[in-house]
Amino acid sequence: MRPTGPLHLGNLHGALANWINMQEEYDCFFFIADWHALTSDYEDTRFISKFIRDMMIDWLSTGLSNEKSTLFVQSQIKEHAELFLILSMITPVPWLERNPTFKDQVVQMSNKDLSTFGFLGYPVLQAADIIMYKAEGVPVGVDQVPHVEITREIARRFNHFYGKVFPEPKAFLTETPKILGIDRRKMSKSYDNAIYLSDSPDVIASKVAGMFTDPQRLRKTDPGNPDVCNVFEFHKIYSNSETVDTINHDCRNAKLGCVECKKMMAQNLIKGLEPIREKREYYETRAQLVDDIILDGCNKARKVARMTMEEVRSAAKLE
Numbered sequence: 001m002r003p004t005g006p007l008h009l010g011n012l013h014g015a016l017a018n019w020i021n022m023q024e025e026y027d028c029f030f031f032i033a034d035w036h037a038l039t040s041d042y043e044d045t046r047f048i049s050k051f052i053r054d055m056m057i058d059w060l061s062t063g064l065s066n067e068k069s070t071l072f073v074q075s076q077i078k079e080h081a082e083l084f085l086i087l088s089m090i091t092p093v094p095w096l097e098r099n100p101t102f103k104d105q106v107v108q109m110s111n112k113d114l115s116t117f118g119f120l121g122y123p124v125l126q127a128a129d130i131i132m133y134k135a136e137g138v139p140v141g142v143d144q145v146p147h148v149e150i151t152r153e154i155a156r157r158f159n160h161f162y163g164k165v166f167p168e169p170k171a172f173l174t175e176t177p178k179i180l181g182i183d184r185r186k187m188s189k190s191y192d193n194a195i196y197l198s199d200s201p202d203v204i205a206s207k208v209a210g211m212f213t214d215p216q217r218l219r220k221t222d223p224g225n226p227d228v229c230n231v232f233e234f235h236k237i238y239s240n241s242e243t244v245d246t247i248n249h250d251c252r253n254a255k256l257g258c259v260e261c262k263k264m265m266a267q268n269l270i271k272g273l274e275p276i277r278e279k280r281e282y283y284e285t286r287a288q289l290v291d292d293i294i295l296d297g298c299n300k301a302r303k304v305a306r307m308t309m310e311e312v313r314s315a316a317k318l319e
């Protein structure tokens with residue numbers, strides 16, 4: 001996860017919630033991808049170290065566990081850079097140019113100069129990040145599948161030239177709830193439409209009050225359609241099933257107004273985020289503990305990375 005700012009509910013339900021479950025079943029490596037943050041945000045790096053610590057606090061507060069998983073910071077494991085360099089030697093440029101995310105982001109982020117070598121090559125760094133730990137799988141959404149495919153191709157090409165060192169990782173596709181930002185666009189820091197894990201109850205209540213609902217519903221006397229309403233998606237996560245059923249019925253029959261519905265949702269959301277808020281407060285006042293957790297995770301990751309790089313150098317006759 002790139003440390004480009006505070007985490008929001010889109011990050012929580014789009015990725016973290018799934019990671020937290022995965023820890024029970026798999027030996028997981030989760031890292032804060034600070035080098036990847038540079039691929040698009042290279043001009044102003046003043047806040048990276050703050051974002052790294054904030055991200056680790058968010059992770060720990062939501063339930064990622066440094067005892068169950070290896071939680072580390074990418075740039076602290078220099079082996080990633082060495083593997084990236086070796087893999088970049090064998091990766092054909094057309095593989096990178098056809099990466100759909102690359103084309104998409106160049107258009108979407110037209111306010112940034114993304115004509116850099118690092119941006120074109122970020123899937124190679126991603127491949128290094130993944131195969132360094134001989135990952136069997138990578139939890140991704142559908143839009144990220146092409147990245148895992150490039151990683152598989154790069155691993156295969158390395159194995160073809162130098163002998164089998166790497167397994168080809170699979171995409172572990174994850175279903176995520178379709179929660180959007182308060183303006184019904186994708187929840188994103190850059191759209192200024194996100195509810196952050198660090199938002200206070202007052203801020204959450206005011207953001208929820210401003211949320212877009214069923215666009216066809218203008219008055220309380222109009223029957224609504226919860227299926228197209230973002231507020232209802234939040235209810236499905238944060239309210240109990242009885243409440244969800246009642247809202248579903250009352251909205252469709254024009255018995256419930258959006259203002260009231262949003263108030264209920266805000267209350268349940270604030271309550272649902274309460275344990276995260278409490279843990280955040282705990283870690284925020286214990287900077288040394290967070291630093292120690294990061295250091296410990298980096299040490300664990302480095303051990304594995306060093307072993308892999310010994311194999312890589314030996315296979316590629318670079319000893």
Ligand code: SF4
Binds near residue numbers: 213252
């Ligand atoms: S009543 Fe609730 S579910 Fe129905 S449109 Fe309004 S906010 Fe959405």
